[in-house]
Amino acid sequence: MRNVQLRKIIFTALCISIGLIFAQIVKVIPIPYPGAVLLPMHIPVLICGFLCGRAYGALSGLLLPLIGFILTGMPPIFPTGLSMMLELATYGALTAIIFDYTKGKVYISLIGAMIGGRIVMGIVNTVLLSFTDNAYGWAIFISGSIVTALPGIIIQLILIPIIVLSLKRAKLITIS
Numbered sequence: 001m002r003n004v005q006l007r008k009i010i011f012t013a014l015c016i017s018i019g020l021i022f023a024q025i026v027k028v029i030p031i032p033y034p035g036a037v038l039l040p041m042h043i044p045v046l047i048c049g050f051l052c053g054r055a056y057g058a059l060s061g062l063l064l065p066l067i068g069f070i071l072t073g074m075p076p077i078f079p080t081g082l083s084m085m086l087e088l089a090t091y092g093a094l095t096a097i098i099f100d101y102t103k104g105k106v107y108i109s110l111i112g113a114m115i116g117g118r119i120v121m122g123i124v125n126t127v128l129l130s131f132t133d134n135a136y137g138w139a140i141f142i143s144g145s146i147v148t149a150l151p152g153i154i155i156q157l158i159l160i161p162i163i164v165l166s167l168k169r170a171k172l173i174t175i176s
Contacts, residue, residue, distance in 0.1 A: 008052040015048035039152030049095030057092025079128035087121035
C-alpha cells in the first residue's frame, strides 16, 4: 500500500514539474499569449488525473499554477492564476472520476473533464471579475476558453489518449 501512495506522490510531482517546464518552453514560441493558446499546464494535470486518481489530479491542478506564479510570476495570481487553479483542479479530479465511472473510456473522460473544467473557470472568472472593472460575459468566455484555446484543445485530444494508452501498456494505469 505504501508503494502505491509513494508512486502517486512521485508521479504527481513529476506531472507538476513537467507542467512548469512546458509553460517555460511555450514562452519562446512567437505567437501572442502562447500559454492561452497551447495550454501547456493542462496536459500534465489531465495525465495526472488518469495516472494517480482524483485527489492527486486535483492537487496537481491546484499547485501547478500557484508554483508557476511563485517561481516565474506567471500566470498572474489574480484573476488568471486563481481561476486556473480551480479549473485545473477540476480537470485532474474529473478525469479520474469519469475514467473510473466509464471503466476506462479515455476520450469520454478527457472531454468530460475539459468541459467541466471550463465551466468551473467561467464561473470563477465571473465571480472574481465582478470585483473589478473588467467585463466578463458569455462572448469573452467562449472567446478565451474555446476559440483562443482551440490549438491546445486539439493537441490535448491527440496527445493525451496516446500517452494514457502507452501508460496502460506499461502497466502504470489500470483500466477495468
